Amino acid sequence: MTKPDNPTVFGRFDRRRFIASAGGAAAWAASAGLFPAWARSGTPGVSAGEVLTGDTIALSIGESHFATGGRSGHAITVNGTLPAPLIRLREGQSVRLAVTNRLAEQSSIHWHGLILPFQMDGVPGVSFPGIDPGETFIYEFPVVQSGTYWYHSHSGMQEAMGLYGPIVIDPADGSQDYDREHVLVLSDWTTMHPHEQLRRLKIMGGYFNHQRQTLAGMLAGKDQPSTERREWAKMRMDPTDISDVTAITYSYLVNGHGTAENWTGLFAPGERVRLRIINASAMTNFNFRIPGLAMTVVGADGLSVQPVETDEFQIAIAETYDVIVRPTGDEGLAIIAEAIDRSGQVRATLAPRMGMAGVVPALRERPLLTMRDMGMDMAGMEMGGSDGTLDLSQPEPTSSGHEGHSMSMRDPSVAPGVKMGPGVASLSPMPVDRLADRPTGLESADHRVLTYAELRSAEPNPDPRAPSRQIDVHLTANMERYMWSIDGVSMGEGPDPIPFRLNERVRVNLVNDTMMPHPIHLHGHFFELVSGDPGSRVRKHTVNVLPGGKVSFDLTADAPGDWAFHCHMLLHMHAGIMRVVTVRDYGDKA
């Protein structure tokens, strides 16, 4: 273990103790209210704060009041804080987490990204019965990995109301190649109950979208030209439908702090600072950047990746990224998490001392979806890239039967496994692999933008076998009715699980037949994204499938049991993009 030698850095405390009880820290803690110490503004880093560690950890789920940006409302919290406490573990230990539910409704906690026995995974109706009011459930499992993870409720959309927190697991060998670290939990907050959000979206599909194309915009020469608007209107598709729930109701938060509260993490110039970034939002994918500061991505979804330097990346819901930054100046640097529809953003600050605030940049222009997001960008297929613009010199999108290619937006022959019905408004006629694409809205950013294809695992992939079979999983929707499903069948229809043989290796092709990104999460496993040469493909627990595109991943089904598999856009999951995955030993060869 390399101990930081900079005297301004707080040393590594015995993590079995709560540091908040120590003299000065206690006063600081008392003034800071609802936040755990690591999430308070002005924190020198997570290693100095109040952290839950050790073999036995008690968590209590309850109701609290939460306020940000002048709004306040009811929140569901763990041990009274939003975000929930940081749980810090060490690879190789065992942990016993006693979770007590003090709500009037059922609750649960899922340890997102952790490899554990299925019955400890925390999904009511899949892994266990859930935690009834007043009950305590003991989660107990060995910690077999290291990295940045998180935990959240898997019941009643409680994570939209604040029930989420970070997990940091130190490697068994204690190695640490940074001088200081901060945990950044990104989230979205509203006083509107998620069930009411869903209801309003069901009644009016574009309820929260206040960035539509307008007549005033057209007269001002903005957005699509009129011919293109007509083409899209003919298809009943809205190129501004980027995010379902927007800043019209959301405040965006870093560690529970809005822009005005300016969460500040301290550094000493020249230090290597590790930022552990977690998107714990209910419905918001973020663009993350620190203007003027390069970031070296060293971890994705908890696992180490070969370092890659970038200026901005998109972090989908439920993903985590670890980056190393090396700020040198004596000024505050803005940490910007911008909602991908650019309806809003949040600024936090990295600063050498308190009282500094990074400059809040103007919100960038709201992006527009393109034909590629409908799964029919022929130009993109030919050029192998995407510049984010619609080329109308290409064949007319809505005319069918162009040179043998069906350009219908709802031709069942392109997806024979999909059950067609009112819930399936479109099928991507020619979905392309978008792992090398810059994500939505960052296509033409004039700086480096991370793509999935750039990520390579630091460790060799554990299973070199070629997949023995493959399956297609279509992500389907009718955005006008706000219906969401897999292969045209919602979770509410009680679909069959997706079966795997224990230890078989299967390629899963996710096809996005909608114009929204879907961060798809498989519980209990990591999978390799099929991009670049095999051997060092990036391993993830959540992958964002861009609109109209597809993603293939190779899965070694090595965790027996039943697991949840779903879109991590909470309302999409709740509306039906979910399945149970079974992994069984059938007694034959895998």
Add this chain to the structure above:
Amino acid sequence: MKPRAALLALALVASPAWAQDHDHGAMDHGAMDHGAAEPEVQPAEETEDAHAGMDHSTHYPAEEPASPEDTPGDALPPPVPVDHAADALFDRDVMARARRGLVDESRFRTTALLFDSLEYRAHRGKDGYLVEGMAWTGGDTERGVIAFEAEGAFGEKAESIELDAYWSQAVNPWFNLQLGARYDLRPAPDRAYALVGIQGLLPYWIETETQLFVSNKGDVYLSATASHDIRVTQRLVLEPELELDLAMQDVPELGIGGGIDKFELSAKARYEIARNFAPYLGVAWERKLGGSADFARLEGEKPSAVSLLVGLRVWF
């Protein structure tokens, strides 16, 4: 909670075992009943039936250059297990309830009350009002609907009061079939009708509804509306609407002539303070035609009327 914790402690030790190959005899299964957790392997043919749609020729392979060691094979999927892993570790009834809960929470159900028009109508003669809206209960594709429309002049008996009750069934992504009944309290004499309709969204975002009515007297009517939202700014919306009423026969006691009975052309400018709360200003031109126009003239009314509208569109 104690028994469950104890069970879990047990499960923790045993958890990998529940699904283990029975050939691995080293594990002593005697103490625990794991039989229930072992998958009942179904014949492979059943699996293929269940996945008939999964035609391998239609897969979407990744676009990497396929090297032999990176090309998926064509092994068959395993059968879908009929058991549930958690049943081996938790109370089966409790788990069954939890599973139902998981499925149920993805089934959307709600009730909504929508007023399309809460409207003051200013025109020649006595000013009037229009109340038009609906309440529905149901889910994504099936809804029970009560629609209502009342129109009249202030200080007088309502000119028309129409109540529709119908079942709305989605028939494709955009359209719903309506089956039900309509009852007109006004004008006198009151009438009951059977109702068949189709409502939905046409290309170019045109909202449309067409309803066919057959009265208890055997009279047949058709009513069609089409409207479109022109979004001027994020909150200001211009909504032109055309409504057309047809009668298949003369109905003198209701003042209706056969053919195109009347049309109403309106334009409203609404300001969405919230998406579900929008006051508006508008203008409407109503014109009776053919026999209906003649009936109106006989009554001393003009067949054509222009109204200024002030109203509220609101839903809950």
